[in-house]
Amino acid sequence: MQQTVFSPQLLENVRKKRVSNTLFNLLFLGASSISFITIMVIVGSLIYESTFFFSHVSLVEFFTGTEWTVLFAEKKFGVLPLLTATALTSAIALLVAVPAGLATAIYLSEYARPSLRRPVKSIIELLAGIPTVVYGYFALYFISPNLLKQLIPGISIHNALAVGLMIGVLIIPIVASLSEDAIYAVPEDFRQAAYALGARKIDVVFRVIVPAALSGILASIILAFTRAMGETMIAAIAGGFRVIFSTDPREAMQTMTSFIAQVATGDAPHGTVEYQSIFAVGLLLFIITLAFNLVAIQVVKRWQIRY
Amino acid sequence: MADTLLESSQRFTRRDRLKKTLDTLAPVFLSIGVFIGVATVAALLLTVVTSGAHRLTPTLLTEYPHPNPAQAGMRSAILGTIWTVGLSALICIPLGIASALYLTEWSENRFVKRFLELNMANLAGVPSVVFGLVGLSILTYGLGWGRSIIAGAFTLAVMTLPLVTVAAAEAVKTIPEALKHGAYALGATKLQVTRYIILPKALPMMMTGAILAVSRAIGEAAPILVISGLLFIRQDPTSIFDRFTVMPLQIYNWVSRPQVAFQELSSAAILVLLLILLTMNAAAIALRYRYQRRLTL
Amino acid sequence: MTMLKELVGRNMEEIVYGGKVVVETINLSVRYGKRYAIRDISLKVEKNRITAIIGPSGCGKSTFLRCLNRMNDLIPDARVEGKVLYRGLDIYSREVDPVAVRTVIGMVFQRPNPFPMSIFDNVAFGLRVNGVKLSKTELAAKVRDALEKAALWDEVKDRLDAPAYSLSGGQQQRLCIARTLAVDPEVILLDEPTVSLDPISTAKIEQLLRNISSNYTIVIVTHNMQQAARVSDYTAVLMPDEEMVGRLIEFGPTRDIFTQPRDKRTEDYISGRVG
Numbered sequence: 030m031q032q033t034v035f036s037p038q039l040l041e042n043v044r045k046k047r048v049s050n051t052l053f054n055l056l057f058l059g060a061s062s063i064s065f066i067t068i069m070v071i072v073g074s075l076i077y078e079s080t081f082f083f084s085h086v087s088l089v090e091f092f093t094g095t096e097w098t099v100l101f102a103e104k105k106f107g108v109l110p111l112l113t114a115t116a117l118t119s120a121i122a123l124l125v126a127v128p129a130g131l132a133t134a135i136y137l138s139e140y141a142r143p144s145l146r147r148p149v150k151s152i153i154e155l156l157a158g159i160p161t162v163v164y165g166y167f168a169l170y171f172i173s174p175n176l177l178k179q180l181i182p183g184i185s186i187h188n189a190l191a192v193g194l195m196i197g198v199l200i201i202p203i204v205a206s207l208s209e210d211a212i213y214a215v216p217e218d219f220r221q222a223a224y225a226l227g228a229r230k231i232d233v234v235f236r237v238i239v240p241a242a243l244s245g246i247l248a249s250i251i252l253a254f255t256r257a258m259g260e261t262m263i264a265a266i267a268g269g270f271r272v273i274f275s276t277d278p279r280e281a282m283q284t285m286t287s288f289i290a291q292v293a294t295g296d297a298p299h300g301t302v303e304y305q306s307i308f309a310v311g312l313l314l315f316i317i318t319l320a321f322n323l324v325a326i327q328v329v330k331r332w333q334i335r336y
Numbered sequence: 337m338a339d340t341l342l343e344s345s346q347r348f349t350r351r352d353r354l355k356k357t358l359d360t361l362a363p364v365f366l367s368i369g370v371f372i373g374v375a376t377v378a379a380l381l382l383t384v385v386t387s388g389a390h391r392l393t394p395t396l397l398t399e400y401p402h403p404n405p406a407q408a409g410m411r412s413a414i415l416g417t418i419w420t421v422g423l424s425a426l427i428c429i430p431l432g433i434a435s436a437l438y439l440t441e442w443s444e445n446r447f448v449k450r451f452l453e454l455n456m457a458n459l460a461g462v463p464s465v466v467f468g469l470v471g472l473s474i475l476t477y478g479l480g481w482g483r484s485i486i487a488g489a490f491t492l493a494v495m496t497l498p499l500v501t502v503a504a505a506e507a508v509k510t511i512p513e514a515l516k517h518g519a520y521a522l523g524a525t526k527l528q529v530t531r532y533i534i535l536p537k538a539l540p541m542m543m544t545g546a547i548l549a550v551s552r553a554i555g556e557a558a559p560i561l562v563i564s565g566l567l568f569i570r571q572d573p574t575s576i577f578d579r580f581t582v583m584p585l586q587i588y589n590w591v592s593r594p595q596v597a598f599q600e601l602s603s604a605a606i607l608v609l610l611l612i613l614l615t616m617n618a619a620a621i622a623l624r625y626r627y628q629r630r631l632t633l
Numbered sequence: 634m635t636m637l638k639e640l641v642g643r644n645m646e647e648i649v650y651g652g653k654v655v656v657e658t659i660n661l662s663v664r665y666g667k668r669y670a671i672r673d674i675s676l677k678v679e680k681n682r683i684t685a686i687i688g689p690s691g692c693g694k695s696t697f698l699r700c701l702n703r704m705n706d707l708i709p710d711a712r713v714e715g716k717v718l719y720r721g722l723d724i725y726s727r728e729v730d731p732v733a734v735r736t737v738i739g740m741v742f743q744r745p746n747p748f749p750m751s752i753f754d755n756v757a758f759g760l761r762v763n764g765v766k767l768s769k770t771e772l773a774a775k776v777r778d779a780l781e782k783a784a785l786w787d788e789v790k791d792r793l794d795a796p797a798y799s800l801s802g803g804q805q806q807r808l809c810i811a812r813t814l815a816v817d818p819e820v821i822l823l824d825e826p827t828v829s830l831d832p833i834s835t836a837k838i839e840q841l842l843r844n845i846s847s848n849y850t851i852v853i854v855t856h857n858m859q860q861a862a863r864v865s866d867y868t869a870v871l872m873p874d875e876e877m878v879g880r881l882i883e884f885g886p887t888r889d890i891f892t893q894p895r896d897k898r899t900e901d902y903i904s905g906r907v908g
Contacts, residue, residue, distance in 0.1 A: 034722040035733050042764040043733045050525045057442050060434035061501075064455040067494050071462065074473040125372070132369025140363040149370060156373050158613065159380070160555030162584045163606050166591050167380045170387075170599060198376045231359040252461065259463025261558035262584070266591055286465050286558070293468070293562040299477055307562075311469040315462065322461040326454070446709065514746040518809070520707060522759035522816060523736035532762070537749065 075315055078308035085302070091309065095274045099306045100292070110274040111310065114189060114282040118264060119257035121193025121278060122200060126253055129197075130204025131246065137205075138212045139234050150206075157202040165266030168195040173267065187269030187281035195267065196257045203253040204246075211245020212238060244328050251325040255318040261286035285310050384610070388603025396604055400570040401586065405597035410605050412569035413586035416485070419573050420560070420582055421553050423489035424496065429546045431493070432500025436542075439501070440508040441516075441534065442526060460498035467495045468562025476563060486576040488563050495559060496549045503545020507538040540627035547620040551613050557584035583609050653680040655850045656701060656738075656820060661715040663696050663705060670696045671879040673715070676869055678820070683842060683851040685865035685887065687858055689902065692871045693879025694854040695743075695824050701852065702738040702822060703731035719820075736763055738820040739813035744829055745805035747797035747812075752789050755797045755808055756780060759816035775815055783811035784841040803834025810841070814849075823853040827860065839864050858903060862891050870899050 083091070086106045094107015133153060137146050168191040177184050177191060184190070215238050223233040239246070269281030270291050283291070289307045297303035399409025435456075443449040471491030472483075481487045511534055519529045560582050566589055569581050581589075587609065590602035656678040663670045671693035678684050686694045696705070703724060705711045716723050724734045747755050756776045760767065767775065776793070780786040785807040789800070797808055806826060813821060823842075827835040842851060842864055855861050861868055868890040870883040883890060883899045894900045 034720045035737065039733060039736060039763075043730050043736075046525045046528070046732060046764065047730060050527045053527050053530075054442055057434045057438035058448075060431045061438040061443075061452050061456075063431060063435070063494070063497065064452060064459045064501075067459055067497075068455055070474060071466065071470050074470050074478075075466070078469075078473050129369040129372040132366040133373070136363065136366035136370055140366060152377075153370075153373060156377060158551065158555070158617065159377070160557070160584050160587075160609060160613075162555075162557050162587045162591065163380065163384070163610070166587065166602060166606060167376075167383060169591065171379065171383045198373060201373045229355055229359045231355060231362050234362070255461055255463075259465065261463070261465045261561075262588065266588065286463065289465050289469070290558065290561055294566045296565065308469060308473070311466050315466050318461060318463055319458065322458060326457060512746075514742060514744060515748065517704065517707065518742065518746040518748065519758070519762070521702065521704060521735055521740040521742075522762060522812065523732050524762045525732055528762050532758070533748065 071315065075308055075312040078305060079312045081300075082302065082305035082309040086309075097272045097288075099288075099303055100295075104302065106306070108285075108310065108313065110272050111283060111285040111288055112313075113274060113276060114264075114268070115258055115284040115286070115314075117276055117278060117282070118189050118193040118196060118268065118284055119254055121190060122196035122257040123250065123254055125194055125197025126200045126204050126257075127250055130201045130249070130253070131208055133201065133205040134208035134212055134246075135234060135239070138209050139230075139238070150209075153202050153205050156198060157200075159199075161199065161260060161262040162266065164195045164199055165263040168192060168263060168267035181279060184279040185269070185281050187267060187271070188279050189268060189282050190278040192264050192268040192284075193278065195263050196260050199260065199263070200253040200256050203256055204249045207249030207252065208242070208246045211242035211249070214245065215241045244331055248325045248328040251321050251328065255321045255325075258321075259286065259314065259318055261290050265290040285314050381610075384603050384606050388600055388605075388607050391600045391604035392607060396601075396608065401568055401589070405590075405595065405601050408590075408601060410583060410586050410608065412571070412573075413581050413583045413605075414608075415572055416569065416580035417554060417582045419485050419576070420488045420580060421492065421550060423485065423576065424492035424553055425546070425550045427490065428493035428497050428500055428549075432497055432546070432549075433504045433542055435497070435501045436504030436508055437530060437534070440505050441530065456498050456501060459494075460502075463558075464495060464556055465558040465562060467491050468559030471559060471563050482577060483564050483579055484577045485573060485580045488560050488580065488582075489576070491559050491563060492553045492556065495556070496553050499549040499552065500546055503549065504538070504542045507541035507545065508534055510541065511537050540623060544620045544624045544627070547616055547623070551616040551620075554582075554613060554616075555584055555609070557582070557588055560585055561588070583612075654678065655680045655720060656852070657716075657718040658697075658700070659716040659718065661697065661700055661713070661717060663693070663700060664712050664714070665708075665710045669876075669878045671871070674871070674879075674881045676881060676884050678850060678852055679867065680850050681847055682866040683846050683853060683864055684867040684869065685861035686852065686854045686869050686871060687856065687861045687902075688871035688879070688882075689873070690856055691877075692873045694856075694871055697871065697879070698740075698822050698824050698852065698854050701820070702735050702740055704735075704740065706731055736816060737818050738822060739816060739818040740822045740824065741806070741809050741813055741826050743825045745802060745809050747800070747805050747808050750797060751794045752797050752800070752808060753793040756812045756815050759812055763816060776811075779811040779815035780808075782814050782841070782845055783807045784837055784844075785811055801834075803830050803837065806830060806834065806838060807841070810838070814845070818849070820850045820852065823851065825854055825856065828856070835860075858891075862887060870894075870896075870902065872898055872902070 090106050091108050093109070094105060095109050096105035096107050097110050098105045137149060141149065169186070172194060173184075173186050173188065173191045177188065178186075219237050219241055220233055223237045228236070264284040264287035268284060268287055270283050270287065271281045272283045272288075273280060275282060288310055292303055292307045395407075396409050397414065398411055399407060400411050402408040439449055439453060468491060471487055475481045475487040475490055476483050515533055516529050519533050524532070564580055564585070566585065567579060567581050569579065573580055583605065587602050587605045590598045590605060654677045657676070659675050661674045662672045674697060686697060688694055699705045700713055700717055705713055713725060717725060719734065719738065722729065748758060750758070753776055756779050757772055760772065760775060777786060780789065785804060788804060789795070797805060800808060810826075827838050830838070839860065842853070853865065865887045867885065868887045869881060870890065871879050872882045874880050883894060883896045890899065891903060894903060
């Protein structure tokens, strides 16, 4: 039918264009599906390598054992010491990043001059751009000897506190940036209504705006937490490689990530239990961070429905 | 009734005075939060400069690592970074742009788009060391590429892909609908609109995002540590299957040594790394300014 | 309802009798999700005449217009029901590529949207994109022809390489008309083309439309009734019903619509009592 309406030349031109269009459509689809393929590959390879580990280590020992001596002659495979070290350093990191990041976000969006916003935001973004080895260096050579040793005599030069503090500074931009977006998204009407009722600025900010932006702020905290858990170099440099089951931040302790770093630094041949153990630990780390990230995404979703 | 009103108004003024002071102090307290981050960076830079500035000699850049700190340099690390990050950029920038185009303009199915976006978000949240593990398992041993530059490059490429994609997508979103519709109305296909309207306008901004993503990759140590290990490399790379090291790993190597001379060496290496990153970020920002100015004209 | 059909039916016969029908819509409806924007619009557009679509803002005029060249395809949630026939062919049938439709049915938008290229490249864009193989001189001739028809040639002939953004608003809109003309479509759709322009530019565009109408079929959406009265041969009146869905109230020769409207709502709208 359309042959009578459109000229044959037109139809031919359109057909040729359509072919190249479809081709590129497939190409672009392929490119974007790499993210999906990669996640599948990550999950698959971690599980695959872990099956070797768990063929001679019981899950019970892994999850309940309090000794991790994989690199020693007598091997124990309880992951709890590494897990608590990771949790402890990440919690300390949050203690730094949440107040600092939230304060930054609130200050930038509610108090600072608009002309100040951009430069300060850029400086905060800079914090995330500093390579983590540099933070590790700073923790080991400055924070630990000069700051912590003065404040807490008897603290070892490698300790969880220094690690936690530095990771905290590293993740400030995550909390600050996402919280600021959340605060920015609060409708102006809320502020106007509160001011019109005679509220002072401090009331408006802390009783109206921050609660309204809470889901976004919460999501930013969760994402910052997962970033802290996944941080490797700072823990490897400033935390030491000693495995202990402790929640004392003055102690040197090895986190999950720093264990992986230690094994990688050595020369564990392919196929040994040392080699396999890093995949088991890696799988655990991946599952924990994935779970938290999904929670954060859900939190954001619920926030988006609100307005 | 009247005296309770009076009482309550007195209570109100007392509370109000407290609140008034809090209100004026609030910005001060809040800006302390800003200071924590800024002060840390400042102290960090100061430490690095005072400790390492004098060790910034040309030999630092031209010499290979050496057990004697006075003779050591980061030449192999610099070359390793160029090879590895360069290769990873070649892989992930086109892929990132293609993904961004799909997720913004080309996708026709809402569910596929949302699914892929979710995957991208999850990928961005995976710890960097896990990427190293996967690279080790799949590329190094699985495909037999060894602990080589190409294994490191592919791992880094997949790691930075979400960043590049998001930056490129933001660039595409700045293009006004009216412009695209004007082209469609003349009988252009999506490919032609992409080629003649979207890419010319969005490319500068995409490049800015790409540069920033690449500069992140330069500073990544954990995944490379897992793939390559910690090595004494005393030659220049000649093939992508060579073993290698990168700048942040060389720094890690020297930081782990107890001697003061190595500490100074690591400070100097950090200075080199930071200077390179600063240059790249400055270039990206300069590009953004030039592009924005042309837009308003 | 039957009276409406009768009315529209009567006008249809007059049109078909007078000349050839190029575009015809049959029970055309558009919905976004469950909500209808326009419903059951049936009219015929006569060849080489100017047909105006008038009505209060928000009643679906632009939505209707976008159906005619399948621009609604670009809006993800829009669903088109009914038929749009171009020379008897349903342009929404599976075998038809919207790209082909847009080559023969062109569109000019409300706000001028020239490409960030030179004036010459803007006009040549449609030709390049449609794979038309032309020599440099042929291309230049076509560009000149289009610019002359759009009454812009004299103003830009010395600066064809200048960026399109250097032109004034009215000139940019004429440039958009020129680049649509360059592709040599049979039908030209204009969506409130002068709403953002000053009176002088508006007059220039109305004049050029009258000049080219003997060679092109023109459908123009406008909420300016005087413009419709000045420019068009036929007028369709769209109005929202009780559920805010746009419907065709009346359709016929412009003179009849404005002097002897049959529907009271048309009369109210024209006399300014409503809308």
